[in-house]
Amino acid sequence: MSGSRLSVEEMRNRHKILAEFAYETGEVERGYTNRTLHVNLSDRTIVSKPVTEEMKEVFVGGRGFGLWYLWHAVTPETKWNDPENEIIFSAGPIGGITQYPGSGKTLVVSLSPTTGIVIDSNVGGYFGPLLKFAGWDALEVQGKADRDVVVFIDGNTGRVTLEEAPAEDVDAHLISEQLTDMYADSPEAKRDISVVSAGRGAEHGLIGCLNVSFYDVRRGAPRVKQAGRGGIGTVFRDKKIKGIVVKFSGVRGDTNHPADLERITRAGVRLHREIHDNDHLQCHMRTVGTAHLVEIMNDYDLLPVHNYKFGSHPDAGKISSPVWKKLFTQGIPDGCWYGCTLACSHAIDGFRPRTGPYKGQKIIVDGPEYETVGGVGSNCGIFDPNDVAELNFYCDTYGIDTISWGTSVAFVMECFEAGILTQEITGGIEANFGNSDASLEFLHQLARGEGFGVVVGQGVRRMKKRFAEEYGGDPQFLNDIGMECKGLEYSQYISKESLAQQGGFGLTNKGPQHDEAWLIFMDMVNNQIPTFEDKAEALHYFPLFRTWFGLNGLCKLPWNDIEPPNNAETDEPAKVPEHVQNYVDLFSGVTGREVTKEDLISMSEGVYNFQRVFNLRMGAGRRMHDDIPYRSAGPVTTEEYESRSERYDKQLRKKVGVDPEGKSTEEKVRILREYRVDQYEKLRDAVYKRRGWTPDGVPTLDTLKRFKVDFPEVVEVVTPHL
């Protein structure tokens, strides 16, 4: 492997221990250790903090704990690169059980470099569960180191060290292996290690991601999952963290000491059987993972193509799941935590990149996932699977979010084709749609910290400003086609034809990502939410239900990427009621707290409203901050209109009551735009009302009280806006 020539032992010898903390290892009690770890890199202090009963009741865990701690760490003036910004890692009470698929997620919270408000990210790999079993319901990392450091948590001996780490590589695929080898007690014990890392790209761009590892025993190598959205990798490297390592040996089915193990066991075996019997008839997760979505999205005209201009492409077949099925090594249990039989974390083994510092070397590509195929692939007009795989690999190892990279490059490509950017500006690179060499070269430039690639790595919001101010781009046009909201780049779905999904992207807390709401099928395909009130109801329930996974350390895919065969006959198939009941069983089984399906929603509603007020506190929690770029709601250009003219003309006739006959495309674009913008306003009104917010999108005191988040500091933020 290219990279450091030192052996792992030599690298470790160059460590210097800067701070040390010994603790009693203890036991987990019904999903909680009841303490969290706080590491301050600036003053090199490491302390233990207690978890209160109120925290558990109101914030539950995971993202909830992250939000609570971050609120207290920062002020409204705090910027992402101020030392008081924190990165907080937390599993959640259910996190770490082994019996139920998708129970090993880690929630990561920080202030985002691109949005300035909170980002929370949900990532696989072993870190969260091992952190909890090591003794900690959460880890806060605050301050900034003055040199590259590794934080090591030894959960078996009860020791935390802050270590100067000058010799390790920064890129994820190298450092994950180096630190796994370095800290594992033996080769057989490598699966007891999880490493958090970023990469060199995260040092120069704002769209950095975190990589979280787990050791793949069959491949004999670490694998990485991503906490992708919001730029947390950038915060990580800004704090001069090279890696955070946790070690815990002794994971068993009851390490969480659940209240009712049998209840969990029954739910787990039930779901394993369901997956065994039905996955090959449904989503094919065990063979192709989320990439099964590529052809489905393409068929429904929802696959992002050319910066979200279009929803399908004749070459989509080249990057559809049959292609990935052949490239992914089959027959390996590809779960990213023990017991996930949905097993969607596939990889391409023995891949040799054709560009960059690792050209020609055999590496493992972790993925691609659907979002990566859509983002760095179709959205950029790139349909070569090998190039998609290579972009996936380099984004991961450089610590760059593939979703933000794809959307940012797609934006650059459209600006280039529109003449706003020229080869002079791009340093000679022809950034046309389809030019994978351009995307790869920009990525390598970003990793090196030189060239136009660094501009791309600042993300869409900053590029819009720069392209208007420095290159004379029309600000209105740039605003229309620059697919970001609140500063976060859109994830890879065409929301143009689904008002519900426009809200699903725009009316989120953290920005347009697929964590909170994915309503396209309910809306467009199944027509289950026809009225504004129906949509508002869906935009109340689903973001809250999906938030719940982030409080408990769970993955959403086993909820609805596998369904019981009789699900269509239930009252509300989109909710997958039998699985909701499974989650009730898991929560009660672990914590001993009896809950109902409705309780899952109210658990989330407090956290969700708290996060909205936190946004407000940081300057972006009002109606205007939920404005969306018009490309996400309708055709910006005549080219787009004409690509779907039949559909749009029909809508003008039926919905707007205007006869398209004899009108120029420009005029039709304008009329449709007026209608769609108005529709989004009406949706906003309905959604805010349903959520218990004012027409300006601010949670009312009544709402805050109902969900027990009316803390004095919260009321203080909200009151001037009521």
Add this chain to the structure above:
Amino acid sequence: MRVLMPDNDLCRGVRACMVACSEYLFKEENPAKSAIRVEGSPAGPFKIHVCNQCGECIAVCPTEALSRDKAGVVRIDGGKCVGCLSCVGFCPYAVMFTHPDYTEPFKCVACGSCVKACPNGALLLEKVAG
């Protein structure tokens, strides 16, 4: 490989096998801790459920806790097992078992205790190819 071969036609539902099995595996006479199960009402007919060492569970285990021993019998390495129960859910014959007293599952290890216990000769331990 060594494998248990049940003959349903000879089974009379005595269930001495289940007692012998739990005794061997767990030092307890407890049918709920048996790796062989006899299905059927008092009058019959009876169906014997027990592992045939097909090995489909081996590929599903995330920690490689399942492997064949020298006799070809599929064994669980308790030190590696994390109790995820993927094998339980994926067993095509539902003969990987769980019991609330344990986080790890258990299965037939082709020890022959049940063969000795059966009064009707419904069970045989055989060496087969594969």
